Amino acid sequence: MAEITEKAYESLRQYIIDQWHYIELQDEDGNPIIRLSPDDPRVEWVHELIEKEEQVLKGYDPMGYPIYETKIIKKLPNTLQIQIIIKGVDISTPKTFAKSAIYDVRSDGEPLSIELFTPFVMINENDSITVVHNIEVPQL
Numbered sequence: 001m002a003e004i005t006e007k008a009y010e011s012l013r014q015y016i017i018d019q020w021h022y023i024e025l026q027d028e029d030g031n032p033i034i035r036l037s038p039d040d041p042r043v044e045w046v047h048e049l050i051e052k053e054e055q056v057l058k059g060y061d062p063m064g065y066p067i068y069e070t071k072i073i074k075k076l077p078n079t080l081q082i083q084i085i086i087k088g089v090d091i092s093t094p095k096t097f098a099k100s101a102i103y104d105v106r107s108d109g110e111p112l113s114i115e116l117f118t119p120f121v122m123i124n125e126n127d128s129i130t131v132v133h134n135i136e137v138p139q140l
Contacts, residue, residue, distance in 0.1 A: 013076040013137050017045060020112055022103040023084050023133055027096050028119060034091055035103065036084060046132060047081040049074040080135040088125035096121045100133040 023043055024035035036043045052075055055068040084100070098119040101111035115133050122129060 009137060010075060013078075013080060016080055016135060016137065017076075020102050020104050020135075022106060023082050023131075024101045024103060024111075025084065025086060025097050025129075025131060026099040026101060028098040030099060030101075033095050033097060034086060035107070037106075038082070042086065042090070043082065043084045045081065046083045047077050047079065050077050078137055080137065081132050082135070083130065083132045085128065085130045086122075087128040088122050091122070093125065093127070094121060094123050097129055097131070100131050102133060102135065 021037040021039075022035050023037075025033045027033060038044055052073050053070050054073045056071045058067045058069045061067055082102070086097075096119050098116065100115050100117070102113040103109045103111060113133065113135050117131065120129050
């Protein structure tokens with residue numbers, strides 16, 4: 001069995017950002033409360049890129065020896081993070097939030113990632129909740 005390369009993991013991370021467009025907040029029973037995409041200002045990817053030094057072949061000297069230069073390469077982290085912020089005015093209250101789920105479709109579908117958190121009860125329109133959903137993509 002062959003293992004995939006670090007470049008393949010990087011490609012998988014980018015695919016997740018490009019294709020897994022929807023985050024849904026759910027109650028304790030998994031019932032949806034709200035589902036939004038990063039196109040909505042209340043949702044954004046919040047992970048930071050990792051800067052890594054890499055030796056890149058620049059060319060060869062007159063004797064045929066390779067000449068390398070150090071470049072700073074920005075890469076996606078192993079844990080991708082998408083954040084959603086919901087206020088009481090965005091939904092009908094009261095509601096209990098207990099899970100976040102990631103989907104690749106606007107409605108219905110199967111969750112691609114589910115994360116549980118300590119239940120939070122939103123009682124009125126002055127309340128708000130911020131959830132950061134972590135998606136772990138393994139590394140080499």
